[in-house]
Amino acid sequence: MNRNVKLWLFITVPLCCLLVIVFIVSGFTFKSPVPPAKPLSSKWYIPETPRENIIENEVVVGNCWICHAMWVPIPDPNVIRPIGAHPEVILKHGKNKRCYNCHMITDRSRYTSDDGKGLLYTNVAQLCGRCHGIVYRNWLNGTHGVNRGKWAPKKPFDVTKFQCNYCHDPHQPKYKFRHMAPPPTWDKKFIRTKKVEIFKEGEM
Amino acid sequence: MGDNKNKLSRREFLTAAGIGAATCVASAAAISPLLKLTNKFSLEEFLQKNYRELTPEDKKRIFKRLEREISKKYGVKAKISDPPPLKGVKYAMVINVGRCIGCRKCVYACMKENNNSRSPQVQYIRVMRMEKGKIDLETAVHDYPESEAGQTDKYWYMPVQCHQCEDPPCVKVCPVSATWKEPDGIVVVDYNWCIGCRYCLAACPYYGRRFNWAEPQIPKNELNPDMAYLSNRPRYKGNAEKCTFCLQRTRNGRYTACVEACPTGARKFGNLLDAESEVRKIIDKERVFILKEELNTIPKMYYVFSKA
Numbered sequence: 146m147n148r149n150v151k152l153w154l155f156i157t158v159p160l161c162c163l164l165v166i167v168f169i170v171s172g173f174t175f176k177s178p179v180p181p182a183k184p185l186s187s188k189w190y191i192p193e194t195p196r197e198n199i200i201e202n203e204v205v206v207g208n209c210w211i212c213h214a215m216w217v218p219i220p221d222p223n224v225i226r227p228i229g230a231h232p233e234v235i236l237k238h239g240k241n242k243r244c245y246n247c248h249m250i251t252d253r254s255r256y257t258s259d260d261g262k263g264l265l266y267t268n269v270a271q272l273c274g275r276c277h278g279i280v281y282r283n284w285l286n287g288t289h290g291v292n293r294g295k296w297a298p299k300k301p302f303d304v305t306k307f308q309c310n311y312c313h314d315p316h317q318p319k320y321k322f323r324h325m326a327p328p329p330t331w332d333k334k335f336i337r338t339k340k341v342e343i344f345k346e347g348e349m
Numbered sequence: 350m351g352d353n354k355n356k357l358s359r360r361e362f363l364t365a366a367g368i369g370a371a372t373c374v375a376s377a378a379a380i381s382p383l384l385k386l387t388n389k390f391s392l393e394e395f396l397q398k399n400y401r402e403l404t405p406e407d408k409k410r411i412f413k414r415l416e417r418e419i420s421k422k423y424g425v426k427a428k429i430s431d432p433p434p435l436k437g438v439k440y441a442m443v444i445n446v447g448r449c450i451g452c453r454k455c456v457y458a459c460m461k462e463n464n465n466s467r468s469p470q471v472q473y474i475r476v477m478r479m480e481k482g483k484i485d486l487e488t489a490v491h492d493y494p495e496s497e498a499g500q501t502d503k504y505w506y507m508p509v510q511c512h513q514c515e516d517p518p519c520v521k522v523c524p525v526s527a528t529w530k531e532p533d534g535i536v537v538v539d540y541n542w543c544i545g546c547r548y549c550l551a552a553c554p555y556y557g558r559r560f561n562w563a564e565p566q567i568p569k570n571e572l573n574p575d576m577a578y579l580s581n582r583p584r585y586k587g588n589a590e591k592c593t594f595c596l597q598r599t600r601n602g603r604y605t606a607c608v609e610a611c612p613t614g615a616r617k618f619g620n621l622l623d624a625e626s627e628v629r630k631i632i633d634k635e636r637v638f639i640l641k642e643e644l645n646t647i648p649k650m651y652y653v654f655s656k657a
Contacts, residue, residue: 190458192609291614293609325451
């Protein structure tokens, strides 16, 4: 054994010992850098249309005649909106400002229809279809609107096709968005801090 | 002379023995983290075959073992099923980007349904936010804050997820055949067979695949106990995973979680081979756009620009 080898041994043997200590210590003290999981808020994933809860909990359907048939007289058809009638209703439906365009003047449980018989609450889409024909056709085809249930319905109750008023408030039909979910979470270095540069035409 | 050469001196023997012992201990210490794996690793799992080679008895046994493992880890009694692909069905999805408001409800409904890891977060759907009047994916933003969602007068939104290609590049590159296309068009992954090489992540032009970089974490009370072997059972660390059109739901006739959660009805789902289905009616009648059509992967995800 010559001197060179001995010199190397002085380096390698302590190095090995050091490595042993390092491996053992790192094995026991390893902590995952991943933070613990946070529960999801049920608002982010529970299926609901914008007015589903309102429709199911608040609106009492078909009881209008309790007041309207007994105590409230039939108003003058020329009046756009009778004074003091349902002041809580704020009407923002474009040109359609007259109450009796939609609500039947002789029977307030029903809606107006072309044949004069009136529509029941369950067929409210036909009422909207009197003006919004293209959307009504799309809704019949299934390209507009929300369906729940099964994608291949075999029985009549396999699929629920929501009527117009499940999403749109008939008095203020512009769609109102309710719950927005947060963006995905990343490591801090991936999070956007500056505004994204967008190329304008002609710059390139 | 010859005797002296072959003889080992006491000093030489001791040094050699010392080095030998040190290297033995060092290598043992180096592989000591493997000892921790014994709890997670069983011989049965090691010898498990590819899903497509399993007999019904094998499947029954494996599903039972997986159910046992899940109940041990999460304390939830889960049921792993294996719904077969329906005959005469090719699933397709249509997204009406004209009506998407970017609320990301589909993203979280998907996470909840498919038992995705909450931390680190794994999300199958990315919602891209783009300036109104431009179709430029380079400037699209997918981590826009909640306040920028729902502003349909300024922006438009395009959800992107696995496109369930008819000619999937991710399947072509898999070196171990851990991923394949089912007869109903859904591309699935056998999580136990996947080796985690991430070729499929690199091959996918839509970034439809996700990788579990760390041990997936799911809160116990949020685990969806209705599981299928190929789709939403809990994944392992080092697994590639992807959207499977919620096959545990769709093969039983239900809508996918994202379709059900969409508040505007922008997502439509159905059978591409059935002329009366929702998706076929839209594809026939509306202007349909296919993302990265030039790559010829023949995706079964269609985009429609329609307001009405």
